[in-house]
Amino acid sequence: MSIQICALAAPISTKNVGIENARRSVTYHPSVWGDYFLEYTSDLTDILTHEEQEHQILKEEVNKLLAATPDDFAHKLDLVDSIQRLGVGVFDKFKDKQGKFDESLVSNVQGLLSLYEAAQFRVHGEETLEEALTFSITHLNSLILQVSNSLSGQIREALEMPIHKTLTRLGARRFLSIYQQDESQNDILLNFAKLDFNLLQKMHQKELYNITRAYFEEAKWAYNGYLPIDMEEYMKVAVTSSGYIMLSTTCLVGMGELVTKEAFDWISSESIAVKGSAIIARLMDDMAGHGVTSLNSII
The missing domain is CATH 1.50.10.130 (Terpene synthase, N-terminal domain)
Structure with missing residues (x-):
């Protein structure tokens, strides 16, 4: 079952209001993507087993072509x-x-x-x-x-x-x-290129879905003046919205042959070390952001 989510402005709530004095907000233009990445269906973004198998088979066929x-x-x-x-x-x-x-x-x-x-x-x-x-x-x-x-x-x-x-x-x-x-x-090369492109596109769409939903949740918090009940509720959204877990892969870029596929698989698995560093980065960003918003009175 697909879940349809529309990014409409939520009604103002007085529940759990933590902002005594309303602060000036900044008006930004609407996203050019609209609600596209908020509407999620797993069949569109999940990479299926048979797709991975076909991708691997075609990859081996292309390697054979190059070695022929x-x-x-x-x-x-x-x-x-x-x-x-x-x-x-x-x-x-x-x-x-x-x-x-x-x-x-x-x-x-x-x-x-x-x-x-x-x-x-x-x-x-x-x-x-x-x-x-x-x-x-x-x-x-x-x-x-x-x-x-x-x-x-x-x-x-x-x-x-x-x-x-x-x-x-x-x-x-x-x-x-x-x-x-x-x-x-070459039909083999063409089919491999198409499948390879489509699989990567699915990965990007799922990543954009996750981070867009996190941004949307934070926007609702700000609009309603809502404060998360505890750190766990906050971090479920804030760690994703920071983008650090995705950004952490760039730490390996530029290291050439020193970095193996296993290293990228490890960092993509969101291990304890990666999650821990993401939390630290999120909190450091929050402290810096708090200083800026305090000076400018902007949400």
Whole structure:
């Protein structure tokens, strides 16, 4: 059974009022999301067992594709990776005897796209990479109206937002729409990408649901002048609204290979140590917030 919750203003209550003098409040515009994340049904956000199993099977199939004997597709992937990792010297292989970029590259749209994406990693003073970027942009623009719709869309997307300038998952979502129209698409890779994206989206939606509900509960407390009966009631909401448990995972970011999957699983399991640090962070934030609101008389 789904529970419908509407974020309507609760009536003013005199129960458990702990604010003797009404304080000035600040008017904020309504959330652009409305009540979307307050309406929760488990079938929309819970990751099912069969989805996890299918995700793992497809992941193994993709690994097999990458480990298989290289074909043109694999060579292109390797080309992009090599260009990005090896730097300027590699680009000389794309030049003719006159030191200009070989015009034969124009007939290979995927090769041009790879060259364009790799050239994005240039730094000031790298003339070869500047030439590569100018060359690839010029010819990609000229090819937009000459290639299939899927390739044309891929070119437009790349020119508007190169891979390294976009958010990975946002770019992936936009590229999925283009890739599934590609006649040379790999069904295993496409299905894995779709499922992987959907599972992550479910995780994000559930996280947003939890924190939005906590914000909503605190908003009702403030509106009604209600004080939680005890610390346990308060912490059930306040620890979530602090966002610290979600933020704690960033403590592991940047540590590279020192951090294992088990470490992320541990911190995501909300162990006693994580919960304890979340409570400390919540209380420190409350003490700082109390000082600010006391000075400004703002809820």
